[in-house]
Amino acid sequence: MTKPFNIGMIGYGFMGRAHTNAYKRVGDFFPELEYRPVLKAACARSAESVQAFADQWGYESIETDWRKLLERDDIDAVDICVPNNLHKEISLAAIDAGKIILCEKPLAMDTAEGEEMCAAVEKSGLANMVWYNYRRVPAVSLAKKLIDEGKLGRIFHYRANFLQDWTISEDLPQGGAGLWRLDAAAAGSGVTGDLLAHCIDTAIWLNGGITDVSAMTETFIKERVHSDTGEKQSVSIDDACSFLCHFDNGSLGLFESTRYARGHKALYTLEINGEHASIAWDLHDLHRLSYFDHRDEGALRGWRSIHVSDGDHPYMDHWWVPGLQIGYEHSFVHQVADFLAGYEKGEAVSPTFRDALETQKVCDAVLDSARERKWTDVG
Ligand code: SOE
Numbered sequence: 001m002t003k004p005f006n007i008g009m010i011g012y013g014f015m016g017r018a019h020t021n022a023y024k025r026v027g028d029f030f031p032e033l034e035y036r037p038v039l040k041a042a043c044a045r046s047a048e049s050v051q052a053f054a055d056q057w058g059y060e061s062i063e064t065d066w067r068k069l070l071e072r073d074d075i076d077a078v079d080i081c082v083p084n085n086l087h088k089e090i091s092l093a094a095i096d097a098g099k100i101i102l103c104e105k106p107l108a109m110d111t112a113e114g115e116e117m118c119a120a121v122e123k124s125g126l127a128n129m130v131w132y133n134y135r136r137v138p139a140v141s142l143a144k145k146l147i148d149e150g151k152l153g154r155i156f157h158y159r160a161n162f163l164q165d166w167t168i169s170e171d172l173p174q175g176g177a178g179l180w181r182l183d184a185a186a187a188g189s190g191v192t193g194d195l196l197a198h199c200i201d202t203a204i205w206l207n208g209g210i211t212d213v214s215a216m217t218e219t220f221i222k223e224r225v226h227s228d229t230g231e232k233q234s235v236s237i238d239d240a241c242s243f244l245c246h247f248d249n250g251s252l253g254l255f256e257s258t259r260y261a262r263g264h265k266a267l268y269t270l271e272i273n274g275e276h277a278s279i280a281w282d283l284h285d286l287h288r289l290s291y292f293d294h295r296d297e298g299a300l301r302g303w304r305s306i307h308v309s310d311g312d313h314p315y316m317d318h319w320w321v322p323g324l325q326i327g328y329e330h331s332f333v334h335q336v337a338d339f340l341a342g343y344e345k346g347e348a349v350s351p352t353f354r355d356a357l358e359t360q361k362v363c364d365a366v367l368d369s370a371r372e373r374k375w376t377d378v379g
Contacts, residue, residue, distance in 0.1 A: 004076075005035040005340065008099070009042045009068045010090060011081030012053035013178065015104050016042075019131065020057045022332035029174055029318045030337040034344045037336065039340075043069045054348035066090055070097040076126075080104055083186040084193065088113045100127045102339070106197045106363065107356035109188035111379060114270065114360040118353045129339050130356035132201040138326070138333035139289040141314035142306070143272070143279050144206055150272025155251040158207050159271045159285070162195035162257040163264035166219070167239065173282050174235060176227030182237055183226070190237030191257040191349070191362050192217070200257055201351060201359045202270065208248045210362050212377045214244035217370040222258055243366050276342045 007023055009016055023037035026045060042059040043066050044050035050062045069078065070093055077100035080090050087108050094101050101121065107130050108114040121128045134140055146152065171235035174182035181187050181194055204210065217238035226233045240258035243341040247253055261267070268283035280290040280303075289306045296302075308314075310322045315334050319326050351359075360379050369376035 002036045003034055004038045006038045006040040006074055006076045007080045008040055008075040009079055010066050012042060012050055013081060016081040018202050018329060018332050019081060021329055022336045025333050026336045033340045035340045038112045040075055070094055070099060076100055076224045077102060083180040084188050085186045088117055091117045091140045092120055095124045102129050104131050107353060107360050111360050118357050119205055127289050127343050128353045130350045130351045130353060133331040133335055134198055134200060134202055135205055136331045137286050137316045138316055139281050139287060139308040140202060142289050142308050143281060146279060147206055151277050153274060153276040155207055155249055155272060155274045157273040158203055158251055158253045160199040160203060160255050161269050161325040162199055163261035163267040164259045165262045165264055167259040170221050173225040180225060183238040187237060189367055191259060191364055192238050192241045195257040196241055196255055197359050197363055200362045204358055207251060210247055212379050213243045213245040213365045213369050214375045215241060215366040215370040217239055217241045232286055299370055307335060322327060338372045
């Protein structure tokens with residue numbers, strides 16, 4: 001007998017769709033789960049838009065005020081898919097209302113907000129999770145397994161990039177649907193919180209904590225029309241950010257992110273170099289993991305490209321037959337599956353608010369370091 005896990009979705013943008021797709025698919029591909037997501041209600045300010053979203057994706061009802069959603073007894077969990085400046089307020093109210101929270105990344109606008117959210121959710125004992133989905137791309141999960149098994153040996157270098165090119169035009173306004181990411185008042189920061197946060201989350205997961213950072217940021221377009229006012233306003237998000245760091249394990253990190261890398265749409269790459277072996281991964285070829293092992297027989301030594309689609313690869317026994325790959329959206333399905341499996345057992349599933357707070361602290365240290373032009377400890 002399965003049990004319902006009633007979802008109240010707040011927001012209906014790109015992430016609202018990605019998460020909803022995961023809720024819809026997870027029961028079919030992870031039939032062993034006791035709890036099954038039920039799309040109870042979708043919530044957003046515009047009744048017309050949220051009704052259209054609910055009709056298209058199969059939500060049973062709508063709300064236009066998230067406070068009303070939180071009052072409903074038929075909602076077990078809220079999924080927060082709205083701009084970052086609303087994460088804290090909604091989370092704290094949801095905790096008061098006794099709701100489980102699945103929150104879109106980054107956790108908060110800054111560390112101070114994140115700490116408040118973390119303290120409240122931990123005091124409540126409510127299950128919580130933050131949507132850093134890339135950990136659960138099977139090739140990235142395989143990288144984690146190889147590192148944890150010690151295949152790489154001592155780690156020397158961690159390198160990651162997240163490159164995009166969608167904000168190069170000066171005519172692009174800031175604020176409003178999708179473009180709130182360009183408005184510091186709604187987003188908190190630019191590429192640091194939006195893109196590097198993914199790289200940092202994966203890095204901490206794979207390679208451990210980050211101790212200190214030295215960063216530079218740039219805002220290439222200093223003024224943009226704001227969608228709310230129609231007026232030109234200064235832009236204070238970081239359009240690009242690069243940073244160096246030290247990890248707890250003594251390895252060195254090098255990270256770069258920008259929305260001004262013409263030709264790159266969502267190029268998230270990472271490479272880790274260890275004493276015995278190296279691994280590399282690229283979001284544009286997400287089902288492959290590149291692996292080089294120095295211990296291989298000399299004449300045959302070289303980079304191998306592992307097609308992560310076999311039955312013994314992470315998550316893959318839940319999908320098609322060996323050799324047939326899956327994609328971006330499946331990382332979200334895996335995250336829900338793991339969350340529900342943990343929920344069933346009463347176990348926290350990473351990344352929790354606490355894990356996401358670690359990423360937030362690194363993001364804040366990066367922004368502080370760039371502002372002050374000096375090495376900065378992670379708080
Ligand atoms: C920005 O373009 C964005 O959609 C991020 O907000 C997502 O978190 C990232 O996964 C893809 O890019």
